[in-house]
Amino acid sequence: MTISTLSEDDIALAGEYALGLLQGADAVLASARMKTDAAFAAEVEAWQERLAPMANADAQAVPPALWDRIVTSLPQGPAGKAPARLLRLWQGMAAFSTAAAAVFALLLVTRQPSPVPVPVAPQPMVAALASEGSPTALTASYDPASGKLLLQPVHMEMGRRFPELWLIPVGGSAISLGMINAKGASFIVVPATLRAKMGAGVTLAVTPEPAGGAPGGKATGPVVAAGVMTST
Amino acid sequence: MSEAATSPANMFKARRAAEDRARLTQALVRTGQGDRSAFETLYRSTSAKLFGVCLRIFGDRRDAEDALQDAYVTIWNRASSYDPARASPITWLVTVARNRAIDRLRAAGKGGLAPLDEAAEVADPAPDAEQSLLEQGEAQALSGCIGELEARDAKFISAAFLGGATYAELAERERAPLGTVKSRIRRALIRLRECLDR
Numbered sequence: 393m394t395i396s397t398l399s400e401d402d403i404a405l406a407g408e409y410a411l412g413l414l415q416g417a418d419a420v421l422a423s424a425r426m427k428t429d430a431a432f433a434a435e436v437e438a439w440q441e442r443l444a445p446m447a448n449a450d451a452q453a454v455p456p457a458l459w460d461r462i463v464t465s466l467p468q469g470p471a472g473k474a475p476a477r478l479l480r481l482w483q484g485m486a487a488f489s490t491a492a493a494a495v496f497a498l499l500l501v502t503r504q505p506s507p508v509p510v511p512v513a514p515q516p517m518v519a520a521l522a523s524e525g526s527p528t529a530l531t532a533s534y535d536p537a538s539g540k541l542l543l544q545p546v547h548m549e550m551g552r553r554f555p556e557l558w559l560i561p562v563g564g565s566a567i568s569l570g571m572i573n574a575k576g577a578s579f580i581v582v583p584a585t586l587r588a589k590m591g592a593g594v595t596l597a598v599t600p601e602p603a604g605g606a607p608g609g610k611a612t613g614p615v616v617a618a619g620v621m622t623s624t
Numbered sequence: 625m626s627e628a629a630t631s632p633a634n635m636f637k638a639r640r641a642a643e644d645r646a647r648l649t650q651a652l653v654r655t656g657q658g659d660r661s662a663f664e665t666l667y668r669s670t671s672a673k674l675f676g677v678c679l680r681i682f683g684d685r686r687d688a689e690d691a692l693q694d695a696y697v698t699i700w701n702r703a704s705s706y707d708p709a710r711a712s713p714i715t716w717l718v719t720v721a722r723n724r725a726i727d728r729l730r731a732a733g734k735g736g737l738a739p740l741d742e743a744a745e746v747a748d749p750a751p752d753a754e755q756s757l758l759e760q761g762e763a764q765a766l767s768g769c770i771g772e773l774e775a776r777d778a779k780f781i782s783a784a785f786l787g788g789a790t791y792a793e794l795a796e797r798e799r800a801p802l803g804t805v806k807s808r809i810r811r812a813l814i815r816l817r818e819c820l821d822r
Contacts, residue, residue, distance in 0.1 A: 445763035449676035
């Protein structure tokens with residue numbers, strides 16, 4: 393058995409999150425915490441393990457046609473993931489003419505739904521970062537053209553620690569965007585390597601950290617404010 | 625439990641279950657690397673179980689089929705994030721299927737609508753030939769511990785897990801303040817965890 397350092401409150405929170413009872417700011421905060429707090433993430437996983445038997449049901453015969461429906465709705469990944477049928481077709485074409493095959497492959501590529509949403513003209517984005525007891529602890533606005541992120545604290549309690557800002561891509565882990573001011577506005581120029589990750593749906597989160605920031609790029613404090621970026 | 629577990633028949637069963645789990649783990653990990661034949665193996669060995677989960681949540685066969693399709697597409701897309709050190713393959717698969725089904729239920733505006741009394745039926749602890757001893761033990765432990773909770777709290781928990789009910793919906797249905805429902809469920813969760821860890 394692992395020895396958890398979580399309080400009873402946190403254990404209950406992990407259970408509420410795993411059950412899906414939380415909504416709004418509470419759900420966003422818990423989901424951001426999943427990405428920054430390994431002990432909390434492990435407790436959520438433990439709850440999933442504990443609760444999974446509740447979904448137990450007798451096995452049911454699946455209609456045979458369902459497998460084909462699943463295969464046709466899979467996204468087209470890199471070449472290794474292309475369905476064998478398309479690959480064989482492509483190889484057949486190549487035998488006739490590489491030029492024709494190239495054109496055909498291009499058609500295939502352009503007709504496939506892209507697995508990643510294609511970015512359109514960059515639009516400014518905003519997020520309201522909520523904390524427990526305050527719907528807006530700080531606001532964020534981001535200009536994708538320049539990569540500038542402006543943060544304006546509204547009400548942020550940090551105690552003796554300092555706020556660090558994290559970018560949490562959809563389905564990814566937290567990446568530090570650096571320290572921000574607890575009292576006044578902060579400007580952050582998002583590094584060029586991270587700009588591709590800034591888009592609608594990503595979460596911004598704040599954790600209290602020692603001066604100079606979280607050691608080793610891993611958050612040490614709980615998520616005290618978090619919000620999801622939306623296009624304006 | 626201990627005598628039964630060491631009988632030759634059960635030891636054989638336990639070994640077979642461990643082999644099944646290893647095969648499933650391998651199929652899931654290879655699915656995460658983009659291997660379609662591994663994905664098909666995974667589908668053939670788990671879809672009947674996950675269809676049972678979807679049917680339990682939806683009731684209606686068509687809705688359950690759509691949810692199952694959605695679940696396997698999600699499994700294909702997310703398999704690379706599966707970590708065998710953190711979760712058993714079947715728990716991971718059941719969790720993905722349950723979460724996708726609940727998302728669909730909510731998107732269709734049907735979240736939290738299941739009658740509380742119906743939702744209260746907790747996992748049937750009756751032995752299932754397809755289940756490993758470990759799974760049977762876990763299901764029995766959960767259903768025993770849920771049985772130790774107050775009936776109302778047990779219903780809340782299963783309405784959330786199988787019906788997608790949120791705190792706000794439970795409070796509305798109970799005509800009780802949100803804070804009251806929340807603190808009841810939080811206390812029940814702590815008791816449930818203590819009981820399961822005993």
